[in-house]
Amino acid sequence: MAEYYLALRHAHIGFVILSIGLFVLRGGLMLVDSPQVQSVWLRYPSYAIDTLLLTAALMLTSVVHQYPFGNGWLTMKVTLLVVYVVLGSVALKRGRTRRIRIAAFAAALLTVGFLVTVARAHHPLGLFAGLAA
DSSP states (O other): OGGGHHHHHHHHHHHHHHHHHHHHHHHHHHHTTOGGGGOHHHHHHHHHHHHHHHHHHHHHHHHHTOOBTTBHHHHHHHHHHHHHHHHHHIIIIIOSSHHHHHHHHHHHHHHHHHHHHHHHHTSTTGGGGGGGO
């Protein structure tokens, strides 16, 4: 199974880029009050990409034998992912006012940005890991 590590890693990173890119596109449409933000042609690809992203992530955990709640940085990734999903939902659909949706969109972008630094550093503090030393 270890021979699939690089392919899974590259697939996971590719799906991350696609997922974040699509979220930014939908968030931009939300900012300009476009009704397209909820269109089927943007929502369904988002579901498919996120499903593939999660599948690749689960396969990676089994290949490298590192699991959330056993590794601090993976626990932080899962926690940040849940926060990002909730904020994204508020930003794109559930926010009652435009101000709430914009604030949730900005917070979701900050959250996913920090999540990426946690993934790259393999440390729960991400870009702040050097400060903890």
